[in-house]
Amino acid sequence: MKGCVTKRGKTWAFVIEVGKHPVTGRRKQKWQSGFATSEEAEAALAKALVTLNQSTNAGESSSTKETVAAYMESWLKQKKAQVRPGTYKSYNWIVNKYIIPQLGHHPLDKLNPMQLQNFILELQQDTKLSNRSINHIRTVLHNALESACKFELVTKNVAKPITAPKVNKVHVKVWDEQQLKTFLTEAKRTRYYIAFLLAATTGMRLGEVIGVKWEDVDFNRQTLSVKRSYTRAHSGYQFNEPKTATGNRVIALPKAVLEELEAHRVTQEAEKSKEGYNDHGLVTQTTNGTPVSPRNLYRLWASIVKRAGLPRIRFHDLRHTHASLLLKQGVHPKVVAERLGHSNIQLTLNTYSHLLPNMQEEAAAKFGEFLT
Numbered sequence: 001m002k003g004c005v006t007k008r009g010k011t012w013a014f015v016i017e018v019g020k021h022p023v024t025g026r027r028k029q030k031w032q033s034g035f036a037t038s039e040e041a042e043a044a045l046a047k048a049l050v051t052l053n054q055s056t057n058a059g060e061s062s063s064t065k066e067t068v069a070a071y072m073e074s075w076l077k078q079k080k081a082q083v084r085p086g087t088y089k090s091y092n093w094i095v096n097k098y099i100i101p102q103l104g105h106h107p108l109d110k111l112n113p114m115q116l117q118n119f120i121l122e123l124q125q126d127t128k129l130s131n132r133s134i135n136h137i138r139t140v141l142h143n144a145l146e147s148a149c150k151f152e153l154v155t156k157n158v159a160k161p162i163t164a165p166k167v168n169k170v171h172v173k174v175w176d177e178q179q180l181k182t183f184l185t186e187a188k189r190t191r192y193y194i195a196f197l198l199a200a201t202t203g204m205r206l207g208e209v210i211g212v213k214w215e216d217v218d219f220n221r222q223t224l225s226v227k228r229s230y231t232r233a234h235s236g237y238q239f240n241e242p243k244t245a246t247g248n249r250v251i252a253l254p255k256a257v258l259e260e261l262e263a264h265r266v267t268q269e270a271e272k273s274k275e276g277y278n279d280h281g282l283v284t285q286t287t288n289g290t291p292v293s294p295r296n297l298y299r300l301w302a303s304i305v306k307r308a309g310l311p312r313i314r315f316h317d318l319r320h321t322h323a324s325l326l327l328k329q330g331v332h333p334k335v336v337a338e339r340l341g342h343s344n345i346q347l348t349l350n351t352y353s354h355l356l357p358n359m360q361e362e363a364a365a366k367f368g369e370f371l372t
Contacts, residue, residue, distance in 0.1 A: 069104030
């Protein structure tokens with residue numbers, strides 16, 4: 001660092017150049033004025049330079065001790081209190097499985113884009129990892145370094161320049177109308193038919209279906225409110241609010257579904273007289289009144305699909321089936337997006353447009369009719 005003495009009005013002052021702002025590039029200066037003579041200002045300047053240089057050297061030596069591993073562990077502790085348990089579990093796995101083993105020994109402030117780009121290339125050589133997974137790892141690393149930049153632990157986010165492999169669009173699998181009817185007919189013979197019916201007719205996720213309480217069903221308005229989801233936590237499962245604001249939504253129900261809910265409630269009320277019944281107020285719960293295990297419900301789902309002789313799809317694909325059937329019936333994509341809890345209509349169109357090969361032809365035919 002360097003400085004100089006200058007006269008300001010009737011008194012003397014000194015100014016020290018302390019570097020440049022990491023973002024704007026503007027000079028940063030330290031001023032002190034009010035000295036009667038230039039000699040007093042010179043003496044104060046020399047003392048200030050010694051103090052600042054000692055402070056800078058101490059800061060540099062301490063910063064080199066902060067490794068990527070130490071910082072990532074600290075970042076994870078912060079995230080644990082900020083994100084949902086499932087999200088934290090994903091972050092924790094990525095950091096400890098990939099980032100710390102490969103990059104943890106590097107000093108945080110010495111990390112550079114080329115090291116990170118090589119890290120991504122090494123991940124691509126792992127045949128067990130998909131491009132989507134590698135992109136997720138890159139995103140976690142980018143977000144962590146962005147926080148480090150915000151708290152001035154580093155001057156810039158060196159993860160910004162790196163490129164990750166292109167993720168090919170995944171085409172979702174769905175059933176047609178007849179296949180869905182076949183499944184529901186077979187599912188009606190099981191105890192948890194109501195859960196499968198709700199998933200198929202509302203597009204809710206598995207955790208959202210399990211989280212529906214009777215208080216969420218408005219029989220007068222014929223609606224169901226999605227207010228919580230039953231998701232995996234640090235130990236077991238727990239109820240959480242929807243992940244996003246749009247996830248907290250109200251879905252209109254068909255009359256046939258309301259009738260099935262009424263019949264199911266009668267059956268459930270009869271079970272409540274059982275000794276040891278622990279009522280959670282859920283639409284879908286065990287014979288003891290407790291929440292249904294998502295794993296058990298998924299196993300039942302798989303067995304029904306097999307018995308019905310249907311193409312094998314995931315439980316989550318009931319959500320996709322619901323959306324695709326609505327779009328094929330001409331329901332406006334904005335309405336479909338609202339039912340699914342999508343943040344915007346573009347997400348809905350990007351996800352399901354390939355399922356509607358006739359849309360372009362129909363649009364051309366209708367415009368042709370207009371012209372003739």
